[in-house]
Amino acid sequence: MLHKKKDVDETLKLAKAVGLDVVECVFQSGKENQKSFFGTGKLNSISAEFEMKNPTHPWYGVDLVLVHTNASPIQIVELNKILKLECWDRVRLLLNLFTTQANSVEAKLQVKLAKLNADKTIMREYANIQNRGERLGWGAGGKHALESNMKIIDREISTLLKKKSRREKSERERRKHRIKNGIKSIGLVGYTNAGKSSLFQNMAGKPVLIQNQLFSTLETTIGRMQKSPRILMVDTIGFVDNLPTILLDAFKSTIKESISCDLILLVVDISDSKKEFKRKLQTTLTELESHKENFNLNLIQPVLTKCDLVNEKKVLSFSEALLNYNLKEPIITSSVSNHGIELLREVILTKLFQKPKTVSILPPTENNHISQLAIISHLHELGYIISETKIDTRGEIQVTMWVDDVALIRYAAKSNNQLKI
Ligand SMILES: Nc1nc2c(ncn2[C@@H]2O[C@H](COP(=O)(O)OP(=O)(O)OP(=O)(O)O)[C@@H](O)[C@H]2O)c(=O)[nH]1
Ligand SMILES: [Mg+2]
Incomplete structure (x- = not known):
């Protein structure tokens, strides 16, 4: 893996989730190269090392290079050309993870759309190279193959967009019907792996996929909150730092569904370090802020979860930290020990129905x-x-x-x- 910053933990977790075995991380400091992300000298020396094909070298047999950034198409093409190996940046890594995790028709459609749009940006770059009269790089295919592939991709994108818009329309109708019938809804939002699905399963009693892994959930599951009037809980995709625009666009309607609710539970993992806690909270809030035309910020109820993993002192310190973000007093819960679940239910009911x-x-x-x-x-x-x-x-x-x-x-x-x- 090539990267410039040292904070690669999350990218390594994403790689693990895709089933990749990362053998080594290579660093380079200094200013980003617009064309190849890394300096040409560094890339050439890495390429030479790959070409040695020494069976005792830790890179022997490596068939993929990950770059720790959301790279531009120019950078991907150039890296490909110099290293003569398949290269993925964070966008491709996330796309591959999403492809393996997508189970529902809805998620599959959204991932496929994002993937085609990403492929298109690379092909467009190859076409630019061709127009400039340069030699096409490694993995580009011939001129005719490129043109016909681009046409196929365009056709597929337009078919998928039509399907997506039909599905979104029927979803809008269902939502209208719910609102008309006075059915309340609660969205669970938060960083990926925060514990949203666990809280959903605990409170709605409906089994969903729960894993200690990033992006276990990509699709929306709706379930009725137990011990309550008809309140629907919405469990869906989580957020991550710098989610590529291509994926954000594809999942916009899913995210919208989880926040166009009568109440939003902002689920935050309290078992993280304070630095991680703040980073993930900030990312989630920034994401929510960018959708604020769809909901009122006053509807956010913070929930600090996984409290069974921490002591009282940490709970207090994190609760205090949360108040600096102008958020309401959090409810402290554990989906494992059930701590705080009944209190959370009461708070939800009071917010939605005032009193019994x-x-x-x-x-x-x-x-x-x-x-x-x-x-x-x-x-x-x-x-x-x-x-x-x-x-x-x-x-x-x-x-x-x-x-x-x-x-x-x-x-x-x-x-x-x-x-x-
Ligand atoms: N100890 C403990 N573990 C929890 C709790 N809630 C969730 N977990 C664990 O945290 C991990 C992630 O939980 P999920 O519920 O899948 O998290 P999520 O937010 O839905 O994650 P994504 O769908 O991947 O975005 C799993 O290993 C859960 O078992 C909790 O209250 N206590
Ligand atoms: Mg989940």
Whole structure:
């Protein structure tokens, strides 16, 4: 791997997630070379070392070079030409990871689109070289192959864009339908590997992929929060530093779905070092800020998770650090020990429904003959019942529940005065 900065930990994790075995990191300091990222002298010496083909050399058998940057197409082509090996920058690395992780039709479509757009930028660069009359580099193919490949890519991109826009339209319709029916939604957002899917699974009871790996989740899963009225939780892709524009564009609608909600849980891993905690939080907030036309920043509720892995002192120190970002007081949780989960549920319910409502269900009379059991069963559908108390003397049943005001009033109007709010 070639890189200029020393903070390559995350790139190494991405490489591991793709199944790559990194044998060595090569550093170079100094100003970035616009054409080849690294200085020509350095690249030539690396190339010479590759060409030696000495079986005892640690690079023997290496078939891929990673560059620790979101490189320009010019740089990728030039690196390819000099090193005569396949070269991936962070964009290609992430694209390959996303390709292996994409399971749903939606994610596959988005990744494929991003990949084709990335390929197109490289081909365009080869075409530029050709127009300048230079010799095409290693791996470029012939002139005709290049032209016909570019045409094929353009056609595929336009087909995929049409499919994507159809899917987005039906998603918009579904969302409209949910809003019309008073169904609330909560988005889980945060850095990749923060613990979003674990929190989702814990609170919604729906199994999702949970792995100690970057970008386990690429698609959106929606599940109903347990012990609550109809509140839908949305688990989706996480953020990462410098996510390439090509991928950001492809996943824009997925990200939009997780933030166009009534409440946003900003999930932050508290088991990280303070430096990592701040870096990941800053990236997530910057990302959210860039989408602020789709939601109100006041809807963000921070959740510091994985608290089972740290001591009280660290919890306090990280909670304090969070306040410097003008965020609300965080809820401290663990999806493993269940610490804070019930408190988080209460906070969510209070934010969405203010407080529990108590209603009285009167026994049937000659005119009003709906059974109390039938009304209670309907109330179960409408909201979440916390308690039911029978008032013996009057035969009345008092029910305390979390419920949407409008839905309750609408139902009470249909109950022939048997349901008193
Ligand atoms: N100890 C502990 N581990 C946790 C907790 N929450 C999540 N994890 C672990 O952290 C890792 C990442 O968890 P996920 O829930 O997959 O994280 P994510 O944010 O959905 O990650 P991506 O989908 O990859 O962006 C997994 O190994 C989980 O088991 C927690 O509360 N405590
Ligand atoms: Mg996940």
